[in-house]
Amino acid sequence: MNLFNSRQDNPGLQEILAANLTRTRERISRALEKSSEPDRSVTLVAVSKKQPLEKILILAEHGQIHFGENYVQEALDKMGEIGQSGLKWHFIGGLQTNKAKYVAGKFSLVHSVDTLKLAQGLHKKAKSLDMVQHILIQVNLAEETQKYGVWENNLPSLARSILEFQHLKLDGLMVMPPFTDNAENSRPLFARARRLKYDLEQSLGIGMAHLSMGMSQDLEVAVEEGATLVRVGTSLLGSRADRTLSSAS
């Protein structure tokens, strides 16, 4: 992407990010080898929320294509500044229904659909644009009251309703386990997510390509348990509050 070459004004940051990207890709491929389906592809989504544009551009220059954002305005600002680029944007944050119209059509994949109203909002906008918006349903498997995501008992009916929307395409599920300092603690939840996706595919008679799970701390466990999309922020782009990494912008 020659487009970005003019931005190479911080060699230290370049080296750090290039090394992080290599290490993250290696972590994914090692875990993939250990998993039961080592031939599938796992897509690395670089979570760039609250990170400066410069880091996105550097990673893009090193071949990173998929970027994840959590905040609508921040994401749209970044897209606007970068312009046509071939990058693929993922919306991974909690999304209010009234902002669905700003998201549909702008993101390759929305990971965080968790209510029928939100799905309706995305569908309405996608229809007006005459396009199909790809989405995942975020499932709150641990039933943490303060977190986004549909609870398991409401998943089948939400999924069924979404299948009625011709301008939405249900590509799979997204989960985010409760915080823990030991990634192994999340393994049972990742395994459950995989079974849940399988059960849903059987009961709805459809195939779904994606299971979005795994972040900086636990991506190996998630990939071993079947993730096809991992969402990696800090271990790839550095701490979101880290001034040494973000000062250059």
Ligand SMILES: *Cc1c(COP(=O)(O)O)cnc(C)c1O
């Ligand atoms: C911030 C965020 C991530 C990335 O988290 P890290 O721990 O920085 O890798 C992944 N998924 C979601 C939904 C997030 O909000």
